[in-house]
Amino acid sequence: MRFSILLRTTLAFFALLAATAWAQAPLKIGVTPGPLADSAEVAAREARKQGLEVQIVEFSDWITPNTALAAKDLDANYFQHHAFLDNAVRERGYKFRSIGVGLQGSLGLYSARYKRIEDIPTGARLAIANDPANQTRALGFLRDIGLITLNVRTPRAITPDDIATNPKKLKLVEIPGPQLVRSFEDVDVEVSPPSSFVTAGRKDVAHAALRYSLDDDSYWAIQFVAREDNAADPRLAKYIAIYQASEAVRTQLHASYGSNTHFYRLAWMKQKPQP
Incomplete structure (x- = not known):
């Protein structure tokens, strides 16, 4: 009996010790560098x-943050939209879920050679991200601005095979998303987030897109x-609440996005930000 009491006391002590260390x-x-890292650090200082x-x-990549989260080296990550998360869960079997919505970045159609969409020649090389989620979004954007048409109506899982018509006979070049900025001068045109150019110190390019896309579908918003x-x-709920309520975070985001x-x-405010 005394041994049983001693055992329970010992176990309770170590449980308390572990809980204290965890807390x-x-x-x-x-996070990934740029607006996400900058704003997350502002929220961390307030926390x-x-x-x-x-x-x-x-x-610096879009694979390791999920690998580290699965390995419990992270408590959460903040770099992927829901489409990317859904694909990662489907392909890797991760036991992940979104616990909060963050910002939503736009896409831009960029070219170092042409100033208008009308100037893009037949057979031009057009770069898009090679991961399924961002490829889906890029193809939906190209459809929306009239460069292609698609066989599908719901933009949730689009591949180049779903292109119905391609009047300019654009040649798609699939590139890892983080490398799109470096490939800017190597292709005729590309679909890339403006924030990538801002982060790379090329604000002039970021502000010179042939067209921007910013829908209000939070499926494409970055998730915690x-x-x-x-x-x-x-603790995660508290941090997210601080991030979403912080005026300093909003100021940083505005600066980080040029x-x-x-x-x-x-995206958590359900409206576009004000200058």
């Missing part, structure tokens, strides 16, 4: 003032993503 460990949020220790971890086993962590409201919207 004191910094919340780790994975620290409120007693919540947050560490922002930057990744956690694992199913920690999605209810109150002070151009064509480049983004605050």
Whole structure:
């Protein structure tokens, strides 16, 4: 009997010790460089003032943030829209889910050689992201601006095979999303987020798109993503609430997006941001 009581006491002590250590460990949020990292760090500074220790971890690709989250090296990440998340879960079997909505960036049609869509010649090489989710969005954008037509109506899983007509006979070049900026001069035209050019120090290019696209479908908004086993962590809820309520975060986002409201919207506010 005494041994049983001692065992329960010991187990309770170590459980309390583990819980205390867990509570004191910094919340780790994975992001990609640019507006996401900049705004997440602003929110982290505000969280620290409120007693919540947050560490922002930057990744230079779109694969590692999910790998690190699955390995429990992160508590959450903030870099992917719902389409990208759905595809990652489907392909990798991740036990992830969205726990909050963030900003939504626009797409731009860019060219170092042509100033108008009408000037794009027949057979031009057009670069788009090679991952299924961003490829879907890019193809939907190209349809919306009249460069192609598609066989599908619902823009949730579009591939080049779904192109019905391509009047200019554009030759699609599939490139990893983070590399699109570097490939800008190597193709005739490309679909890329303006924020990528801002982050690369090329604001002049970011502001010179042939056309911008910014719909209000939050399926394309960046999500705060956690694992199913920690999605209810109150620290994550607190951090997201700080991020969404912070005027300093909004100011940083506006600056990070080149002070151009064509480049983004605050999806959690259900409206376009104001200058």
